[in-house]
Amino acid sequence: MSPRQSLVDAVQQAAERAVAQGAAxxxxxxxxxxxGDGTVDISTxxxxxxxxxxxxxxxxxxxxDLVRVDFNADGNWIVVGALATS
Known part of the structure; x- marks a missing residue:
């Protein structure tokens, strides 16, 4: 791979990471x-x-519990609720 292609790939990967981190x-x-304060720790x-x-x-x-969590670009998270299990 040429140095130019490596640079292009690196820039594209950085842009994709920035968009993924900034999106809700x-x-x-x-x-x-x-x-007891209405919060939980989660593993994602x-x-x-x-x-x-x-x-x-x-x-x-x-x-x-397996839960759905929503997040926004500001870094705020909320647990919506548990999913049904079989």
Whole structure:
């Protein structure tokens, strides 16, 4: 690969990372800890996130729950609720 192509690839990868980090979205996560203040710790494909606020409708969080989490570009996270298990 030429030096120019390496530079082009590096710039493209950096731009893709910046867009992915700055975009809002949702992920699946596992609850790793629960707290009485309405927050939980979660583990996502992006890594662990501590003290994420949960919706009141998700009233009985438990360690090991598979949950949907929403996030925005400002770095705010919210646990929407647990997914049904079979």
């Amino acid at each position: 979205g949702w992920l699946l996560a596992s609850v790793t800890a629960t707290y 494909a992006r890594g662990p996130v501590a003290k994420v606020r949960r919706l009141k409708s998700y009233s009985a969080p438990a360690v090991g």
